[in-house]
Amino acid sequence: MDNPADHEDEARSGIGREAVRGRADTGTLGKAIAVLDIVASADAPMRFTDILALSDQPRGTLHRQLSNLVEEGLLSLGRDHSYSVGIRLLKFAARAWAGNQFRVIAEPHLRKLHDLTGETVHLGVLRGNEVIYLDKVESRQAVRMYSQIGNASPVYCTGVGKAGLSALSDAELQAVVASIRFRRFTDSTLVTPEALLREIEEIRASGNAYDREEHEPGIRCVAAPVHSADRSFVGGLSVTGPAYRISPELLESWAVLVRNAAGAIMEDMGARLGPRT
Amino acid sequence: MDNPADHEDEARSGIGREAVRGRADTGTLGKAIAVLDIVASADAPMRFTDILALSDQPRGTLHRQLSNLVEEGLLSLGRDHSYSVGIRLLKFAARAWAGNQFRVIAEPHLRKLHDLTGETVHLGVLRGNEVIYLDKVESRQAVRMYSQIGNASPVYCTGVGKAGLSALSDAELQAVVASIRFRRFTDSTLVTPEALLREIEEIRASGNAYDREEHEPGIRCVAAPVHSADRSFVGGLSVTGPAYRISPELLESWAVLVRNAAGAIMEDMGARLGPRT
DNA sequence: AATTGCATTCCAAATAATGGAATTTCAATT
DNA sequence: AATTGAAATTCCATTATTTGGAATGCAATT
Known part of the structure; x- marks a missing residue:
């Protein structure tokens, strides 16, 4: 699943307070991180010229930015002049x-929620028009944790993403939707x-979002919106499973469980953060 | 101290750029990342004043650096003015x-190696005087993956760390050892x-490093050095287990297995990278 | 209402980044 | 081994950004 033209500009209009910045890539740090994001x-x-083609920086400038990133361990430069993301980021x-x-x-x-349903449970948060998975609980450990945690998926074709969108204000929603470059993953993709x-x-009316094989064929999920106490994190909670095992009726029967879990999380956060303020 | 072996090693050029590096808080990016590292x-x-105490930047400067990091999503600023590491780093x-x-x-x-021993296997690489764990295979999934992957531990009291050190040139070894601030974790800590x-x-003579409850009481391990084909990654491979289950004899019996696995990894890397060059 | 302990903003001076062009290195081919 | 075109890297006068001490804002506490 390669998405070639994805890292072009991405119009990083994120969510919440760290989000309503229309301009990004400003300042020395911003430009450097933009380069990191490309890689x-x-x-x-990627080789130097590959990056040069995607960044809108002059040769000399880009070269120094890359050197600085390598120097800091954020990128790693192979013997064959290829740049890849550095392991220092793992620590962070x-x-x-x-x-x-x-x-x-x-x-x-x-x-x-996993105990109640027996299926894989995901927690993800919005970041711009992507959802970043924060956590995952699954039965089989065959699939590695890192295979999902930290992974970025489009908001518009995932249960977690659509749930998160439903929790935004209209203004925020408009901004995010406007920044999406839609791409068809399956027949059902919006x-x-x-x-x-x-x-x-x-979703706003029912309290539940569904992914009906919109991102990957054969994968269904039901989700509900969650956000942190201060709304600095807005995202969703979902139960996911293979279509052959999860009928639409079964999925629907889990909807209330997911909503309750999301509600319980927000209640817990209020309880922990409330008194402290 | 004019050891001819040193010149020999230096002549081998750019060894472990990734593995051994001095402090480089230079440049705008470097200083910003240093602040990120503090958090x-x-x-x-941490609150602003906490960070101010640890960084050697003036108030105004530090404040702008923090703002830039927040702007880029590398830090997140809570409503209570506390900074924590941002989730954008998860994607990277x-x-x-x-x-x-x-x-x-x-x-x-x-x-x-896990199948052969039944115990937890770690892969880690050196970064300065720390070892960063790259991967882990364990039986029980009770302990979460993220609990180790990306974690940074001191080189001098871990099997992986000491194994990695043994693979460095004398010059590199001296540099790293000189930068260590030793701290006693257990009675056995060096x-x-x-x-x-x-x-x-x-370790150089035998090909195996041991952690004899030097980092955590009740935890033993046997390790062997590994490095990538171009030596850009230098680290170690280890089998770890609880002392009550792993006698020193049992540990020693695994030494050869760990060495063999390390050798096999390096062979595979040569096989993949060799032809390409 | 005043005080205290923070966090945040300001702006002239200092410093680091910029970028077009020149140079060097690489790797493929003869 | 020599040639050559492409790619990576360095150079340095110009320009834009960061710097940092001091002043201001803000919100609890007395």
Whole structure:
């Protein structure tokens, strides 16, 4: 599943407070991280000229930016002049994950939901027009944790993504939807803003989002919106499974469980964060 | 101290750029990442003044650096003015992990080693005077993957760390050892450069490093050095288990298995990278 | 209402980044 | 072994960004 033209500009209009920045890539740091993002969004190591083609920086500038990133361990430069993401980021991410209170508070609820359904449970948050998976509980350990945690998927074709969108204000929703470059993954993928917005309305009314094989054929899920106490994290909670095992009726029967779990998470967060303020 | 062997090693050129690096807080990016590192190294969210105390930047400067990091999603600023590591790093790390060829090539060998011993297997690489765990295979899934992957531990009291050190040139070894601030974790922890260097010599001779409850009481391990084909990654492979289950004799009986697995990984890497060059 | 302990903003001076062009290295081919 | 075109890297006068000490804002506490 390669998405070639994805890392072009991505119009990073994110969510919440860290989000309403229309302009990004400003300042020395911003430009450097934009370069890092280009390399991180590719699915193979990139050579200098490959990156040059995607970045809008002059040769000399780009070269120094890359050198700085390598110097800091954020990128790694192979003998064959190919750049890939550096392992120093693993350390940062491990801390980001372990220290994330939203995830920590949610974790027991994910487990409970997994026990109730027997299927894979995901927690993800919005970041721009992507959803980043924060946690996952599954039965078989065959699939590695890292295979999902940290992974970025489009908002418009995942249960977690659509659930998250439904929790945004209209202004935020409009901004995100406008930044989406729709791409058809399956026959069921929603590929227009109108179809997406219509579905968001339904989600707001019912409290549940569904992924009916819209991202991957044979994969269904039911989700509900969750957000952290201060709304700095907005996302969703979902139960996912193979279509052959999960009938639409079964999926629907889990809807209330997912909503309850999402509600319980938000209650826990209020309980922990409320008094402290 | 004009050891001819040193020149020999230096002549081998660019060894372990990734593995051994001095402090490089230079440039705008470097200083920003240094600030990020301060926040990532703390085990709780930090407020502005906490960070100010640890960084040697003036108020105004630090404040703008933090703002920039938040702007880029590398840090997240809570409503209570506390900074924590941002989830955008999860995306970068997921790519760094999935795309890391060293880890990809090593993975089947970790599994095989796990099957042979039944105990937890770790793969880690040196970064400065820390070892960063790249992968882990364990029996019980009770402990979460993220609990180790990406985690940074001191080189001098872990099997993987000491194994990695033994694979460095004398010059690199000296540089790393000089940068260590020794801390006693258990009664067995090596706390002097001399003791560490003496043990590195033994590891070089035998091909195996041991952690005899030097980091955590009740935890033992046997390790062997590994490095990527171009030596851009230098680290170790280890089998770890609880002391009550793993006698010193049993541990020693695994030594050859670990050495063989390490050798097989390096052979695989040569096989994949060799023809391409 | 005043105080205290923070976090945040300001702006001239200092410093680091910029980028077009020149140079060097690489790798494929003869 | 020599040639050559492509790719990577370095150079340095110009330009834009960061710097940092001091002033200001903000919200609890007395």
